[in-house]
Amino acid sequence: MSLREKKKYDTRNRIFEISGRLFKEKGFENTTVDEITKEAGIAKGTFFNYFPTKESLLHYFQEQKEEVIFNILESQMSLNAPAKEKVKNFFILLAEYYEKDKTLLRLLFLEHKRSIIASGQRSAGKQHWHERQQRFICILSDFLKEGVEKGEIKNRIDLKIASETLHAIYFHSLMKWLHSDTDCSFSGDLSARVDLVFEGIGE
Amino acid sequence: MSLREKKKYDTRNRIFEISGRLFKEKGFENTTVDEITKEAGIAKGTFFNYFPTKESLLHYFQEQKEEVIFNILESQMSLNAPAKEKVKNFFILLAEYYEKDKTLLRLLFLEHKRSIIASGQRSAGKQHWHERQQRFICILSDFLKEGVEKGEIKNRIDLKIASETLHAIYFHSLMKWLHSDTDCSFSGDLSARVDLVFEGIGE
DNA sequence: CATAGAATGTGACCGTAGTCACTGATGACC
DNA sequence: GGTCATCAGTGACTACGGTCACATTCTATG
Numbered sequence: 206m207s208l209r210e211k212k213k214y215d216t217r218n219r220i221f222e223i224s225g226r227l228f229k230e231k232g233f234e235n236t237t238v239d240e241i242t243k244e245a246g247i248a249k250g251t252f253f254n255y256f257p258t259k260e261s262l263l264h265y266f267q268e269q270k271e272e273v274i275f276n277i278l279e280s281q282m283s284l285n286a287p288a289k290e291k292v293k294n295f296f297i298l299l300a301e302y303y304e305k306d307k308t309l310l311r312l313l314f315l316e317h318k319r320s321i322i323a324s325g326q327r328s329a330g331k332q333h334w335h336e337r338q339q340r341f342i343c344i345l346s347d348f349l350k351e352g353v354e355k356g357e358i359k360n361r362i363d364l365k366i367a368s369e370t371l372h373a374i375y376f377h378s379l380m381k382w383l384h385s386d387t388d389c390s391f392s393g394d395l396s397a398r399v400d401l402v403f404e405g406i407g408e
Numbered sequence: 409m410s411l412r413e414k415k416k417y418d419t420r421n422r423i424f425e426i427s428g429r430l431f432k433e434k435g436f437e438n439t440t441v442d443e444i445t446k447e448a449g450i451a452k453g454t455f456f457n458y459f460p461t462k463e464s465l466l467h468y469f470q471e472q473k474e475e476v477i478f479n480i481l482e483s484q485m486s487l488n489a490p491a492k493e494k495v496k497n498f499f500i501l502l503a504e505y506y507e508k509d510k511t512l513l514r515l516l517f518l519e520h521k522r523s524i525i526a527s528g529q530r531s532a533g534k535q536h537w538h539e540r541q542q543r544f545i546c547i548l549s550d551f552l553k554e555g556v557e558k559g560e561i562k563n564r565i566d567l568k569i570a571s572e573t574l575h576a577i578y579f580h581s582l583m584k585w586l587h588s589d590t591d592c593s594f595s596g597d598l599s600a601r602v603d604l605v606f607e608g609i610g611e
Numbered sequence: 612c613a614t615a616g617a618a619t620g621t622g623a624c625c626g627t628a629g630t631c632a633c634t635g636a637t638g639a640c641c
Numbered sequence: 642g643g644t645c646a647t648c649a650g651t652g653a654c655t656a657c658g659g660t661c662a663c664a665t666t667c668t669a670t671g
Contacts, residue, residue: 289610335587349609357610358609358610359607359608359609359610362604362609363600363604366600366601366604367604367609369580369584369601370577370580370601370604370605372580373576373577373579373580373581373601374573374576374577376576376580377572377573377575377576377579377580378576381572384538397566397569398569398572398573398576401565401566401569401570401573401605402573402604402605402608402609403608403609403610404562404608404610405562405605405606405607405608405609405610406552406561406562406565406570406605406606406608407492407560407561407562407606407607407608
């Protein structure tokens with residue numbers, strides 16, 4: 206690695222670390238780019254050489270988190286269990302991982318989401334978000350498919366609709382939990398909802 | 409109405425109309441407060457006498473829409489029909505109303521949502537949003553309760569969980585539809601998902 | 612009609628995200 | 642080692658949302 210490359214790498218990392226710390230300490234909105242660059246000992250313009258916007262930082266934090274999450278998930282996915290258990294397990298693993306650091310997650314998730322919405326129709330962030338959802342839904346869909354083959358799930362069910370619905374429930378629980386101040390259990394809430402969808406409401 | 413009151417009313421309306429038009433024409437982010445006030449023939453400060461922030465305008469647009477929606481809904485709610493049909497009807501009425509003006513809705517909904525997220529933990533916007541959701545869930549819960557009494561719905565179901573789940577599905581469909589460019593049917597999508605939840609996935 | 616005081620309007624001003632034309636450091640090549 | 646093209650660094654500058662002390666307009670009252 207040349208000197209130039211090393212410096213670049215270091216600066217980027219420095220911005221990343223400092224902004225991460227400041228965001229946690231003071232919140233995203235209350236941390237200015239000036240503060241970050243001042244603490245990093247660089248000029249304001251330099252910040253924008255590395256990250257196109259202040260919000261884009263969150264995008265990278267998010268990516269870092271996801272790396273970890275998907276590794277956890279993939280290590281558990283090949284378990285031999287009924288489809289319903291697999292789905293629950295999948296959700297609970299995610300939930301437990303999230304429950305470890307609600308504050309950070311709230312920051313990453315809500316601000317990141319906000320930025321995607323704000324940046325309008327076609328943006329890299331939105332694209333990435335969409336892909337992430339698809340990956341999520343695919344995993345669920347695979348579980349359900351297995352379930353159909355094993356006769357645990359009605360075979361007249363549209364797998365796309367079903368896995369999307371499960372995803373919707375996951376998302377809803379997540380949002381509810383993120384917005385709640387009380388410490389209601391995210392994984393417990395999810396579990397009840399998955400049961401409901403598997404059983405059905407109707408008599 | 410005194411002259412003062414009339415002027416106030418007029419100014420407020422003027423801001424409202426002009427900003428609505430500009431938002432539709434150029435989008436929310438691309439419309440500046442300066443533009444709005446210039447076109448309205450008032451000073452910048454005056455704008456903020458009427459609306460605490462630029463985003464708060466969206467809050468009022470949203471309220472205006474909701475007025476109409478809840479009137480439509482209430483006129484249809486007392487119909488005598490199976491619970492499932494009532495839920496579907498409820499959703500479809502909403503969907504059809506929304507489908508009339510996707511662009512405006514997308515603007516109102518996404519930006520409004522964004523602003524709620526952005527404004528952090530405790531804001532009037534968030535409070536109002538939360539109340540709206542509760543109202544929504546209550547209506548669904550009433551339908552389901554009736555369904556239980558009429559034996560159409562399993563009585564071991566937790567009504568809160570069930571109505572929240574239906575709401576989650578509604579919300580998911582709405583978001584999917586708002587983000588899609590293709591003209592997939594919002595009401596059709598919802599209908600399939602309600603069927604799924606009533607029937608259940610499991611064999 | 613005169614006047615006081617309240618309601619409303621005003622625009623210079625502030626803080627912050629983001630830009631850009633210029634400067635300085637780096638390394639490939641001779 | 643000297644030269645020059647390239648790439649990162651810089652900070653004054655712009656744009657925009659939002660504020661505030663002061664100016665203007667309206668109205669209640671004698």
